[in-house]
Amino acid sequence: MDARRGFLLAEAAEHLPPVVPVEPVVRLRDFTRRFGENTIIHGLDLEIAPGEFIALLGRSGSGKTTLLRTLAGLDDARGQDITVPGSRAVVYQDARLLPWKKVWRNVALGLRGGNVRERAEKALSEVGLGHRLDAWPLTLSGGEAQRTALARALVREPQLLLLDEPFAALDALTRIRMHELVLSLWRAHAPAVLLVTHDVDEAIALADRVLVLDSGRIVAEERIAAPRGERDALVPRLRDTLLGHLKVAPSDGGIVRLASARA
Ligand SMILES: Nc1ncnc2c1ncn2[C@@H]1O[C@H](COP(=O)(O)OP(=O)(O)OP(=O)(O)O)[C@@H](O)[C@H]1O
Numbered sequence: 001m002d003a004r005r006g007f008l009l010a011e012a013a014e015h016l017p018p019v020v021p022v023e024p025v026v027r028l029r030d031f032t033r034r035f036g037e038n039t040i041i042h043g044l045d046l047e048i049a050p051g052e053f054i055a056l057l058g059r060s061g062s063g064k065t066t067l068l069r070t071l072a073g074l075d076d077a078r079g080q081d082i083t084v085p086g087s088r089a090v091v092y093q094d095a096r097l098l099p100w101k102k103v104w105r106n107v108a109l110g111l112r113g114g115n116v117r118e119r120a121e122k123a124l125s126e127v128g129l130g131h132r133l134d135a136w137p138l139t140l141s142g143g144e145a146q147r148t149a150l151a152r153a154l155v156r157e158p159q160l161l162l163l164d165e166p167f168a169a170l171d172a173l174t175r176i177r178m179h180e181l182v183l184s185l186w187r188a189h190a191p192a193v194l195l196v197t198h199d200v201d202e203a204i205a206l207a208d209r210v211l212v213l214d215s216g217r218i219v220a221e222e223r224i225a226a227p228r229g230e231r232d233a234l235v236p237r238l239r240d241t242l243l244g245h246l247k248v249a250p251s252d253g254g255i256v257r258l259a260s261a262r263a
Pocket residue numbers: 035040058059060061062063064065066067
Protein backbone atom coordinates (compact mmCIF):
# COMPACT_ATOMS: atom_id res chain seq x y z
CA MET A 1 0.00 0.00 0.00
CA ASP A 2 1.45 3.41 -0.87
CA ALA A 3 2.12 5.86 1.95
CA ARG A 4 -0.60 8.32 0.96
CA ARG A 5 -3.30 5.61 0.81
CA GLY A 6 -2.15 4.30 4.21
CA PHE A 7 -2.37 7.83 5.63
CA LEU A 8 -5.86 8.34 4.22
CA LEU A 9 -7.08 5.04 5.66
CA ALA A 10 -5.60 5.87 9.07
CA GLU A 11 -7.22 9.29 8.96
CA ALA A 12 -10.60 7.78 8.01
CA ALA A 13 -10.32 5.22 10.81
CA GLU A 14 -9.80 7.99 13.33
CA HIS A 15 -13.16 9.45 12.42
CA LEU A 16 -15.05 6.19 12.75
CA PRO A 17 -16.93 5.64 16.00
CA PRO A 18 -15.18 3.10 18.22
CA VAL A 19 -16.54 -0.44 17.86
CA VAL A 20 -18.08 -1.29 21.20
CA PRO A 21 -18.81 -5.00 21.59
CA VAL A 22 -22.45 -5.39 22.56
CA GLU A 23 -23.21 -7.94 25.25
CA PRO A 24 -25.99 -10.26 24.07
CA VAL A 25 -29.16 -10.11 26.09
CA VAL A 26 -29.73 -13.85 25.52
CA ARG A 27 -27.02 -16.47 25.35
CA LEU A 28 -27.44 -20.22 25.13
CA ARG A 29 -24.40 -22.44 24.89
CA ASP A 30 -24.66 -26.07 23.90
CA PHE A 31 -28.26 -26.14 25.11
CA THR A 32 -29.76 -29.62 25.13
CA ARG A 33 -33.27 -30.64 26.21
CA ARG A 34 -34.37 -34.21 26.63
CA PHE A 35 -37.75 -35.60 27.48
CA GLY A 36 -37.06 -39.12 28.70
CA GLU A 37 -35.23 -40.95 25.91
CA ASN A 38 -35.98 -38.26 23.33
CA THR A 39 -33.54 -35.42 22.70
CA ILE A 40 -35.63 -32.49 21.50
CA ILE A 41 -32.93 -29.79 21.33
CA HIS A 42 -29.40 -30.77 20.38
CA GLY A 43 -26.49 -28.66 21.64
CA LEU A 44 -27.97 -25.38 20.45
CA ASP A 45 -25.95 -22.15 20.52
CA LEU A 46 -27.85 -18.88 20.30
CA GLU A 47 -27.13 -15.24 21.02
CA ILE A 48 -29.62 -12.38 20.73
CA ALA A 49 -28.43 -8.78 20.85
CA PRO A 50 -30.32 -6.11 22.78
CA GLY A 51 -33.18 -4.83 20.64
CA GLU A 52 -32.71 -7.50 17.97
CA PHE A 53 -35.83 -8.96 16.32
CA ILE A 54 -35.49 -12.69 15.67
CA ALA A 55 -38.01 -14.93 13.94
CA LEU A 56 -37.86 -18.65 14.62
CA LEU A 57 -39.33 -20.86 11.92
CA GLY A 58 -39.72 -24.58 12.08
CA ARG A 59 -42.02 -27.44 11.30
CA SER A 60 -44.39 -28.74 13.91
CA GLY A 61 -42.46 -30.61 16.60
CA SER A 62 -39.08 -29.06 15.72
CA GLY A 63 -38.69 -27.69 19.27
CA LYS A 64 -39.71 -24.04 18.89
CA THR A 65 -42.03 -23.91 21.89
CA THR A 66 -39.56 -25.86 24.01
CA LEU A 67 -36.91 -23.25 23.23
CA LEU A 68 -39.31 -20.37 23.91
CA ARG A 69 -40.43 -21.91 27.20
CA THR A 70 -36.81 -22.24 28.26
CA LEU A 71 -36.14 -18.57 27.51
CA ALA A 72 -39.31 -17.63 29.40
CA GLY A 73 -38.09 -19.56 32.43
CA LEU A 74 -41.04 -21.95 32.21
CA ASP A 75 -39.00 -25.08 31.59
CA ASP A 76 -36.43 -26.92 33.64
CA ALA A 77 -33.03 -25.56 32.60
CA ARG A 78 -30.94 -26.80 35.50
CA GLY A 79 -27.30 -27.38 34.67
CA GLN A 80 -27.51 -25.48 31.37
CA ASP A 81 -25.39 -22.53 30.27
CA ILE A 82 -28.17 -19.99 29.71
CA THR A 83 -28.18 -16.22 30.11
CA VAL A 84 -31.51 -14.40 29.91
CA PRO A 85 -32.49 -10.93 31.09
CA GLY A 86 -34.41 -10.50 34.32
CA SER A 87 -37.39 -8.90 32.62
CA ARG A 88 -39.17 -11.06 30.08
CA ALA A 89 -42.73 -11.26 28.84
CA VAL A 90 -44.60 -13.76 26.68
CA VAL A 91 -47.54 -13.33 24.31
CA TYR A 92 -49.24 -16.54 23.18
CA GLN A 93 -51.55 -17.44 20.32
CA ASP A 94 -54.51 -17.02 22.69
CA ALA A 95 -54.61 -13.85 24.76
CA ARG A 96 -55.09 -15.67 28.10
CA LEU A 97 -57.01 -12.82 29.72
CA LEU A 98 -58.79 -13.37 33.02
CA PRO A 99 -62.49 -12.98 32.14
CA TRP A 100 -63.48 -11.81 35.61
CA LYS A 101 -61.11 -8.84 35.53
CA LYS A 102 -61.66 -5.72 33.46
CA VAL A 103 -59.27 -5.09 30.60
CA TRP A 104 -57.14 -2.57 32.46
CA ARG A 105 -56.86 -4.90 35.48
CA ASN A 106 -55.64 -7.68 33.19
CA VAL A 107 -52.90 -5.36 31.95
CA ALA A 108 -52.06 -4.20 35.46
CA LEU A 109 -51.96 -7.74 36.89
CA GLY A 110 -48.86 -8.19 39.01
CA LEU A 111 -47.55 -4.66 38.37
CA ARG A 112 -45.60 -3.29 41.29
CA GLY A 113 -45.13 0.32 42.30
CA GLY A 114 -47.55 3.22 42.04
CA ASN A 115 -49.76 4.63 39.31
CA VAL A 116 -50.86 1.18 38.27
CA ARG A 117 -54.05 2.31 36.54
CA GLU A 118 -52.23 5.12 34.68
CA ARG A 119 -49.52 2.75 33.48
CA ALA A 120 -52.10 0.24 32.26
CA GLU A 121 -54.01 3.07 30.57
CA LYS A 122 -50.88 4.31 28.80
CA ALA A 123 -50.05 0.79 27.55
CA LEU A 124 -53.62 0.24 26.36
CA SER A 125 -53.60 3.61 24.58
CA GLU A 126 -50.39 2.60 22.80
CA VAL A 127 -52.14 -0.45 21.35
CA GLY A 128 -55.20 1.62 20.41
CA LEU A 129 -57.44 0.44 23.24
CA GLY A 130 -57.51 3.51 25.44
CA HIS A 131 -61.31 3.49 25.11
CA ARG A 132 -61.74 -0.12 26.35
CA LEU A 133 -60.11 0.16 29.79
CA ASP A 134 -63.25 -0.83 31.66
CA ALA A 135 -64.47 -3.42 29.16
CA TRP A 136 -64.75 -7.10 30.05
CA PRO A 137 -62.40 -9.40 28.11
CA LEU A 138 -65.26 -11.44 26.67
CA THR A 139 -66.54 -8.35 24.83
CA LEU A 140 -63.23 -7.92 22.92
CA SER A 141 -62.63 -9.11 19.35
CA GLY A 142 -59.76 -11.55 18.74
CA GLY A 143 -57.52 -8.72 17.55
CA GLU A 144 -58.42 -6.53 20.54
CA ALA A 145 -57.69 -9.40 22.93
CA GLN A 146 -54.24 -9.88 21.35
CA ARG A 147 -53.59 -6.14 21.58
CA THR A 148 -54.48 -6.32 25.26
CA ALA A 149 -52.02 -9.19 25.66
CA LEU A 150 -49.35 -7.05 23.97
CA ALA A 151 -50.12 -4.15 26.31
CA ARG A 152 -49.88 -6.50 29.30
CA ALA A 153 -46.45 -7.65 28.09
CA LEU A 154 -45.07 -4.20 27.28
CA VAL A 155 -46.27 -2.41 30.41
CA ARG A 156 -43.49 -4.34 32.18
CA GLU A 157 -40.87 -2.88 29.80
CA PRO A 158 -39.30 -6.30 29.19
CA GLN A 159 -35.80 -6.58 27.77
CA LEU A 160 -36.93 -9.77 26.05
CA LEU A 161 -40.35 -10.16 24.42
CA LEU A 162 -41.28 -13.72 23.50
CA LEU A 163 -44.05 -14.08 20.92
CA ASP A 164 -45.42 -17.60 20.45
CA GLU A 165 -47.41 -17.48 17.19
CA PRO A 166 -49.37 -14.49 18.47
CA PHE A 167 -51.06 -13.74 15.14
CA ALA A 168 -51.84 -17.28 13.99
CA ALA A 169 -55.51 -17.22 14.97
CA LEU A 170 -56.25 -13.81 13.42
CA ASP A 171 -57.72 -13.09 10.00
CA ALA A 172 -55.32 -11.85 7.31
CA LEU A 173 -56.19 -8.15 7.57
CA THR A 174 -56.01 -8.09 11.37
CA ARG A 175 -52.70 -9.95 11.15
CA ILE A 176 -51.21 -7.25 8.91
CA ARG A 177 -52.40 -4.54 11.31
CA MET A 178 -50.85 -6.47 14.19
CA HIS A 179 -47.54 -6.66 12.30
CA GLU A 180 -47.52 -2.88 12.00
CA LEU A 181 -48.44 -2.48 15.65
CA VAL A 182 -45.74 -4.88 16.85
CA LEU A 183 -43.12 -3.07 14.78
CA SER A 184 -44.13 0.33 16.13
CA LEU A 185 -44.11 -0.98 19.72
CA TRP A 186 -40.75 -2.64 19.12
CA ARG A 187 -39.32 0.64 17.80
CA ALA A 188 -40.71 2.58 20.77
CA HIS A 189 -39.67 0.14 23.52
CA ALA A 190 -36.69 -1.62 21.87
CA PRO A 191 -36.93 -5.04 23.55
CA ALA A 192 -35.16 -7.99 21.97
CA VAL A 193 -37.89 -10.09 20.34
CA LEU A 194 -38.10 -13.81 19.62
CA LEU A 195 -41.10 -14.50 17.41
CA VAL A 196 -42.07 -18.13 16.89
CA THR A 197 -44.05 -18.43 13.68
CA HIS A 198 -45.11 -20.85 10.96
CA ASP A 199 -45.51 -18.03 8.49
CA VAL A 200 -42.45 -17.53 6.30
CA ASP A 201 -43.66 -14.21 4.91
CA GLU A 202 -44.34 -12.91 8.41
CA ALA A 203 -40.80 -13.82 9.45
CA ILE A 204 -39.34 -12.00 6.42
CA ALA A 205 -41.51 -8.92 6.97
CA LEU A 206 -40.68 -8.49 10.65
CA ALA A 207 -37.30 -9.87 11.62
CA ASP A 208 -33.68 -8.73 11.53
CA ARG A 209 -32.67 -12.37 11.50
CA VAL A 210 -34.62 -15.53 10.67
CA LEU A 211 -33.59 -18.84 12.21
CA VAL A 212 -34.80 -22.21 10.99
CA LEU A 213 -35.08 -24.96 13.55
CA ASP A 214 -35.23 -28.57 12.37
CA SER A 215 -35.31 -31.49 14.81
CA GLY A 216 -33.85 -29.33 17.55
CA ARG A 217 -30.99 -27.89 15.50
CA ILE A 218 -30.62 -24.48 13.87
CA VAL A 219 -30.14 -25.49 10.24
CA ALA A 220 -30.25 -22.04 8.63
CA GLU A 221 -29.93 -18.40 9.47
CA GLU A 222 -30.80 -15.44 7.24
CA ARG A 223 -29.93 -11.89 8.19
CA ILE A 224 -32.21 -9.32 6.57
CA ALA A 225 -30.50 -5.97 6.44
CA ALA A 226 -33.03 -4.24 4.17
CA PRO A 227 -35.38 -1.76 5.87
CA ARG A 228 -38.77 -3.28 6.56
CA GLY A 229 -40.60 -1.07 4.09
CA GLU A 230 -38.27 -2.14 1.27
CA ARG A 231 -38.36 -5.90 1.49
CA ASP A 232 -40.90 -6.80 -1.16
CA ALA A 233 -38.25 -7.45 -3.81
CA LEU A 234 -36.40 -9.81 -1.45
CA VAL A 235 -39.41 -11.90 -0.51
CA PRO A 236 -39.43 -14.45 -3.39
CA ARG A 237 -35.74 -15.36 -3.01
CA LEU A 238 -35.82 -15.46 0.80
CA ARG A 239 -39.07 -17.40 0.82
CA ASP A 240 -37.64 -20.05 -1.52
CA THR A 241 -34.42 -20.28 0.50
CA LEU A 242 -36.24 -20.63 3.81
CA LEU A 243 -38.78 -23.10 2.44
CA GLY A 244 -35.86 -25.09 1.05
CA HIS A 245 -34.37 -25.32 4.55
CA LEU A 246 -37.78 -26.25 5.87
CA LYS A 247 -38.07 -28.86 3.14
CA VAL A 248 -41.36 -27.41 1.92
CA ALA A 249 -41.93 -26.93 -1.80
CA PRO A 250 -42.59 -23.29 -2.75
CA SER A 251 -46.14 -22.65 -3.93
CA ASP A 252 -46.92 -20.92 -7.20
CA GLY A 253 -47.12 -17.60 -5.39
CA GLY A 254 -48.94 -15.80 -2.63
CA ILE A 255 -48.42 -16.50 1.01
CA VAL A 256 -46.91 -19.88 1.81
CA ARG A 257 -47.70 -20.84 5.34
CA LEU A 258 -46.11 -23.84 6.96
CA ALA A 259 -49.27 -24.52 8.91
CA SER A 260 -51.14 -25.23 5.69
CA ALA A 261 -48.13 -26.67 3.90
CA ARG A 262 -47.76 -29.42 6.44
CA ALA A 263 -51.46 -30.30 6.56
N1 LIG B 1 -43.35 -32.00 28.41
C1 LIG B 1 -43.04 -32.80 27.39
N2 LIG B 1 -42.87 -34.13 27.56
C2 LIG B 1 -42.54 -34.94 26.54
N3 LIG B 1 -42.33 -34.51 25.28
C3 LIG B 1 -42.48 -33.19 25.04
C4 LIG B 1 -42.84 -32.27 26.07
N4 LIG B 1 -42.90 -31.02 25.52
C5 LIG B 1 -42.61 -31.17 24.21
N5 LIG B 1 -42.35 -32.47 23.92
C6 LIG B 1 -41.98 -33.00 22.60
O1 LIG B 1 -40.92 -32.21 22.10
C7 LIG B 1 -41.06 -32.05 20.69
C8 LIG B 1 -40.97 -30.59 20.34
O2 LIG B 1 -42.15 -29.94 20.84
P1 LIG B 1 -42.38 -28.38 20.69
O3 LIG B 1 -43.72 -28.10 21.28
O4 LIG B 1 -41.22 -27.66 21.21
O5 LIG B 1 -42.43 -28.23 19.10
P2 LIG B 1 -42.89 -27.00 18.21
O6 LIG B 1 -41.84 -26.81 17.18
O7 LIG B 1 -43.22 -25.85 19.06
O8 LIG B 1 -44.21 -27.58 17.54
P3 LIG B 1 -45.58 -26.80 17.09
O9 LIG B 1 -45.19 -25.91 15.96
O10 LIG B 1 -46.49 -27.92 16.66
O11 LIG B 1 -46.09 -26.06 18.28
C9 LIG B 1 -42.35 -32.73 20.29
O12 LIG B 1 -42.04 -34.00 19.78
C10 LIG B 1 -43.11 -32.84 21.59
O13 LIG B 1 -43.94 -33.98 21.57
